Amino acid sequence: MWKLEKKKALVTGGTKGIGRAVVIEFLELGAEVLFTARNEKDVKKLEAELEDEGYKATGVVSDAAIAEDREAIRNWVANHWGRLDILVNNAGINIRKKANDYSEEEFRKVVEVDLIAPFELSRILFPYLKNSGKASVINIASSAAIQDVGTGVPYAMSKSGLLQQTRSLAVEWAKEGIRVNAVSPWFIKTPLTDGYLQDEERMKSILNRTPIGRVGEPEEISAIASFLAMNKSSFITGQNIIADGGMSVKAL
Numbered sequence: 001m002w003k004l005e006k007k008k009a010l011v012t013g014g015t016k017g018i019g020r021a022v023v024i025e026f027l028e029l030g031a032e033v034l035f036t037a038r039n040e041k042d043v044k045k046l047e048a049e050l051e052d053e054g055y056k057a058t059g060v061v062s063d064a065a066i067a068e069d070r071e072a073i074r075n076w077v078a079n080h081w082g083r084l085d086i087l088v089n090n091a092g093i094n095i096r097k098k099a100n101d102y103s104e105e106e107f108r109k110v111v112e113v114d115l116i117a118p119f120e121l122s123r124i125l126f127p128y129l130k131n132s133g134k135a136s137v138i139n140i141a142s143s144a145a146i147q148d149v150g151t152g153v154p155y156a157m158s159k160s161g162l163l164q165q166t167r168s169l170a171v172e173w174a175k176e177g178i179r180v181n182a183v184s185p186w187f188i189k190t191p192l193t194d195g196y197l198q199d200e201e202r203m204k205s206i207l208n209r210t211p212i213g214r215v216g217e218p219e220e221i222s223a224i225a226s227f228l229a230m231n232k233s234s235f236i237t238g239q240n241i242i243a244d245g246g247m248s249v250k251a252l
Helices: 017-028 040-052 067-080 104-124 126-132 153-176 191-197 200-209 218-229
Strands: 008-011 032-037 058-061 086-089 135-140 178-185 240-243
Touching: 008 017, 008 067, 017 032, 017 040, 017 086, 017 218, 032 040, 032 067, 040 058, 058 067, 067 104, 067 126, 086 104, 086 218, 104 126, 104 153, 126 135, 126 153, 126 178, 135 153, 135 218, 153 178, 178 218, 191 200, 218 240
Parallel strands: 008 032, 008 086, 032 058, 086 135, 135 178, 178 240
Antiparallel strands: none
C-alpha cells in the first residue's frame, strides 16, 4: 500500500518546482502520470528527461485557467484512461505587489489560475474521479492561506479560498469515494520563489521565522502529496497539511 502502482494521476504545472517533484515521485512509486504545463518546450524537455531515466509520462500543453484547455485534458483522460485516481491541482502564479498597485487584469489573473482553475478542473474531471472509487484530489495551497506572509493579497485570498474549496468538496464528494486534501507549504526552492529568495534581507527574515532554519525542498512537498494519493491515507479527507518548518507555531 506504500505504492501507487496501477494509479492514474494528473499533475497540473508539472514541469517545474513542486509539480515536477510530484511527477517524478509518482512515477517512482509506480503510477501512470499525465502532466500539464503552459510551455511546450518545458513539456517536451521533461518528457525526454523522464524517458532517459526509464520512465514514461505524457505531457500536455495546457493552461488550466482556459476552458478549452480543461476540456482537452478531460478528453485525454476519457479517451486514454476512463478514470482518474489522483488529481494534483498544483499549477499556480503570483504577482507580488501592494494591494492598491494591482491592475484589475492582474488581480483577476491570479484568482483565475490559483482558485477558479482548480475548482473548474476538479468539476470537469469529477465523473472520472468517481469512476476510480478511491480517488484523491490534492490541492497545493500555501502558508499564505493561513496568515500574512507578504505574498500579496490576491494570492493569499486565492489560496485561502482553495482551502475552503478543499473542505467543502471533501464533504460533498465523500459518498462518491473521492477524498480531497490540501498541502500548504512555506517557502520552497522553486522557480516561482527563486527571485524572491535571492534577496539577502528577505531570506534572513524567512529563516528567522522558521525554527528548522532553512527553506523547503520540492521533494519535501511531493512526499506529502504521495502519501495523500495512497490508499494508506484512506481515512484522511478535508484536511490541510502544513509544511512550514515550524513557522506557523513560532510566536517570537
